[in-house]
Amino acid sequence: MAVEDVVQWVDQFTDLIQQFPLNDIVFLLYPLILTVVGGSLLYFTHTDYWDKPKRYTVPAPKKPDDVKILDNPTIKVSGTTAIQCYMPATGQFLGFVNPSTPAGIDRAIAQAQAAQEKWAKTTFNERRKVLRTMLQYVLDNQEQICHVSSLDSGKTMVDAQLGEILVTAEKLQWTIKHGEAALRPSRRPTNLLMSYKKNTVHxxxxxxxxxxxxxxxxxxxxMGPIISAIFAGNGIVVKVSEQTCWSAAYYTSIARGALVAHGHDPQLVQSVVCWPQTAGHLTSHPGISHLTFIGSRPVCHAVAASAAKTLVPVVAELGGKDAAVVLDSAANDLNRIVDILMRGTFQSSGQNCIGIERIVATPGVYDKLVSMLEPRVSALRMGLDKDVGAMVSDASFARYEKLIADAVADGARLLAGGKRYAHPDHPKGFYFTPTLIVDVTPDMAIANEECFGPIMTILRTPSSSASDILTVVNAPDFGLGASVYGRDSDPVLRSVVHGIRAGGVAVNDFAVFYAVQLPFGGVRGSGYGRFAGEEGLRGLCNLKSVCEDRFAWLGIRTAIPPPVKYPVPDQGRGWRFTKGVVGMGYAVTIGGKVKALGDILRNM
Structure with missing residues (x-):
């Protein structure tokens, strides 16, 4: 049984179950049934089923034995070029990491190049084995991975489980199952004049x-870029952020460990950390063939300019101002929707590129939605063992407070939060109070600037029409993701989904287009290009077009006709002949083709 057969079975099962009312019990049983039956079919029928993953170990980074809380937690300290690492949640010192130099970046690229020459010759089956082993490690060590992420970035363990493990496991699984199909040579059509040719893209x-x-x-x-890069046959150098470089060596070792377990060169995968003034050496390096950038718009301007020096192609994902649109037809589903809005806004303290930055509600549900969200936001607790974790630093706190204050001065209502939070147990940690601000209008700065923090912003549309909704939703100069909530049969829902200018839209859910490995990226100020999915894998390849003779075995090949051989005997005759050739190939009527054939025969 092929993967396509299992997908068809799932679709048929879905059609069947939709004929019955879905109460809570059935809703819980449905994914369980699909997992057990569909997953088993996929697992036991997969061609690589008997290739068992290998177990390996990687030492996790260790905190210093002596607990030291920094008076002023910051990555840059006087007297050293090393990067100071600390826990954003507590201010505890974690250690120093030496940044890479230009010479160090040169060595990393050279080592990856040497390893890639051999790796490029591996089969898809060999690459799948490495990814399957890597997936097994992630599943076996997910608590440790989450703990390290929590220490380094300040997120809670739950947020780490969803944002670090689940999506990485999905990317690994998707690539294992579907990566080869995306990268196999694909046949392409030909035309009448070239019907003796066969075309393939490699x-x-x-x-x-x-x-x-x-x-x-x-x-x-x-891990995301590493997975795609090595499956496509490339080596990779990942430049990690200075803010979370303490965990990078451990995470890099996870990828390298899977390579070593199967006898491949671990130097294929490299990670570096450096100060901004050194990063340009990587982005304009002649040894780099492609660049993926995830970050802010101002930094992307510098990256793109640097990459242009060596014409390195860039995929840029620059964050967004994602809207969650709640329609009047969603009135009977608000309890479920509120849960999603809370998760979508406050996951990882709002530090999520496809997090919900704006809730855009139509008049019929606006007041009810506000009344339901206010007590939920006000009840959120802060801390690694609570609901909302720390932020990576306090660099944006003053900006948040000004955006909120300016909005209130212009008529918005602040119902919860709105200021930085002094944690009673961790006064050196970086926390911002979960915030709810309503009656926000599209002209306010808080409705147009990416916050990237725990700030829930609600806007009311002038009416419930699709045109008024889209005017509000499409106002900011961003277009990464969005979500729309309403009755499936509501024509407004379909109009809004198709009218939103964004790279991805989730219908009656939040950001699921990322969780199922659809191509990911944005438009306008949110960047360009795509990673993930088939398009993302292919974007890491040289798309080589190969055109061959279909009937070479019969000796049928291109021959230059006498009227157009160099030297051309007669330009007039040659032009009439080639005019006939064009007519034969592209005339839109039979009569036109017959006339063209006459031109050819008369001028042979």
């Missing part, structure tokens, strides 16, 4: 690619 490794990734998901943002 997806070949680029060499060594690079990724510059952000700090909000230190494990997933590092």
């Amino acid at each position: 997806y070949e490794p680029l060499g060594v690619v690079a990724a510059l990734v952000s700090w909000n998901y230190p494990f997933h943002n590092l």
